[in-house]
Amino acid sequence: MIKYFSTEHKSKEVSFKDAIITGLAPDRGLYFPDIINKFDDKIFDILKFPELSFEISKLLIEDAIPENDLKKIIFDAFNFQIPIKNIKDNIYVMELFHGPTAAFKDFGARFMARVLSFFLSKSNQKITILVATSGDTGSAVAKGFYKVPNIDVVILYPSKKVSFLQEKQLTTLGENITALEVDGTFDDCQNMVKEAFIDKSLNEKFTLSSANSINIGRLYPQSFYYVWAYNFLKNQAGCKEIIFCTPSGNFGNLTGGLIAKRMGLPVKKFIAATNINDVVPEYLDTGIFKPRPSLATHSNAMDVGNPSNFARMTTLYKTKDDMKRDIVGYKITDKETVDTIKNVYEKTGYLLDPHGAVAYKAIEFYKNDNVENNIPMVFLETAHPAKFNEVIKDNLGIDVNIPKVLKEALKLEKKSIKIGNRYEDLKSFLENR
Numbered sequence: 001m002i003k004y005f006s007t008e009h010k011s012k013e014v015s016f017k018d019a020i021i022t023g024l025a026p027d028r029g030l031y032f033p034d035i036i037n038k039f040d041d042k043i044f045d046i047l048k049f050p051e052l053s054f055e056i057s058k059l060l061i062e063d064a065i066p067e068n069d070l071k072k073i074i075f076d077a078f079n080f081q082i083p084i085k086n087i088k089d090n091i092y093v094m095e096l097f098h099g100p101t102a103a104f105k106d107f108g109a110r111f112m113a114r115v116l117s118f119f120l121s122k123s124n125q126k127i128t129i130l131v132a133t134s135g136d137t138g139s140a141v142a143k144g145f146y147k148v149p150n151i152d153v154v155i156l157y158p159s160k161k162v163s164f165l166q167e168k169q170l171t172t173l174g175e176n177i178t179a180l181e182v183d184g185t186f187d188d189c190q191n192m193v194k195e196a197f198i199d200k201s202l203n204e205k206f207t208l209s210s211a212n213s214i215n216i217g218r219l220y221p222q223s224f225y226y227v228w229a230y231n232f233l234k235n236q237a238g239c240k241e242i243i244f245c246t247p248s249g250n251f252g253n254l255t256g257g258l259i260a261k262r263m264g265l266p267v268k269k270f271i272a273a274t275n276i277n278d279v280v281p282e283y284l285d286t287g288i289f290k291p292r293p294s295l296a297t298h299s300n301a302m303d304v305g306n307p308s309n310f311a312r313m314t315t316l317y318k319t320k321d322d323m324k325r326d327i328v329g330y331k332i333t334d335k336e337t338v339d340t341i342k343n344v345y346e347k348t349g350y351l352l353d354p355h356g357a358v359a360y361k362a363i364e365f366y367k368n369d370n371v372e373n374n375i376p377m378v379f380l381e382t383a384h385p386a387k388f389n390e391v392i393k394d395n396l397g398i399d400v401n402i403p404k405v406l407k408e409a410l411k412l413e414k415k416s417i418k419i420g421n422r423y424e425d426l427k428s429f430l431e432n433r
């Protein structure tokens with residue numbers, strides 16, 4: 001059986017079920033599997049996403065969930081498209097925003113909600129999910145867990161630091177979803193949540209769980225679509241290798257790719273694209289990991305000053321030089337982001353969102369530094385541009401067509417509870433509600 005150890009190595013190993021339910025290990029480390037099974041070559045011929053995801057998840061989860069239940073979970077969670085389109089030359093976009101909240105976090109949230117609900121239904125437990133969000137996690141989690149029995153969701157988001165549309169998505173559901181509007185930054189929200197998990201007295205009263213990208217249940221499905229992109233392009237273009245570019249904040253999305261590579265996906269390189277919150281690219285340059293407060297940018301879902309999944313990356317790669325063989329980092333400024341949205345739109349007609357634009361620009365930098373004409377380069381477009389229509393309208397002067405799933409949220413009334421940015425503020429809210 002696969003066991004989950006903490007990246008801090010002080011807590012004891014747990015099962016998949018316990019890793020999902022507790023989220024963060026008691027020693028504040030992140031859970032990681034002690035075994036990563038390898039693909040059988042047959043996996044690369046599967047051209048349907050749910051079937052492919054089912055095969056990959058069997059290798060990751062083994063018998064922690066019976067096959068029939070796992071299949072139901074997967075087919076129900078991934079009922080939307082993942083188009084891969086050629087932009088120009090050997091550059092492709094993989095659109096991960098066709099889920100119900102129009103961002104890639106739907107993959108992790110929808111999978112995790114169903115897995116958790118499966119485990120809870122077996123044991124009649126009730127849990128409270130605490131989640132800190134810089135925008136997209138919150139809406140994906142809110143929507144993914146909406147009305148799921150035995151689960152209460154409390155979302156913390158930084159006041160005035162998410163877009164108008166994101167805020168609507170976070171605050172309008174009601175039922176088992178509560179939105180806390182924190183007078184602070186995303187890092188404050190994340191620290192408050194982390195603090196709650198290690199607070200003994202609070203944990204005696206509630207079973208707390210996390211749906212942040214620290215949860216292994218969120219991470220796993222983020223490995224599926226890397227294989228999907230490779231299979232698609234292998235079938236179309238007969239490639240033997242692939243390069244990915246992932247716009248990154250907490251580095252959960254990229255770590256999903258690293259797991260796929262460990263399973264045997266032939267990835268030549270991962271390009272880690274960040275905005276000016278470039279703690280990881282800086283580490284790849286200098287070997288020094290220096291977390292710091294995050295700075296606000298146009299690609300706000302990546303405004304992360306202390307990327308939590310770095311702990312998993314250093315579990316996979318013991319040294320900086322090890323990591324550099326597989327990953328190259330680039331930092332992109334807001335000006336470069338906006339210029340890229342403009343240039344790509346004018347030259348190709350494709351409209352990027354700010355996160356996708358960060359990835360696209362990083363590919364351009366990488367292509368300048370390396371001659372790589374025959375290997376397909378796929379960047380992950382993590383959100384629909386309409387989620388950032390303020391940035392796009394201000395800079396391009398065009399109105400983005402808002403997809404139907406987002407229009408519905410705009411009509412609803414915001415309901416949030418304002419709190420301060422100290423842990424005590426969160427604690428007293430939880431104890432007194």
Ligand SMILES: *Cc1c(COP(=O)(O)O)cnc(C)c1O
Nearest residue numbers: 136248249250251252253301382
């Ligand atoms: C969360 C998010 C990211 C960053 O993903 P990480 O897994 O935190 O690196 C990028 N783009 C969008 C739109 C996001 O919501």
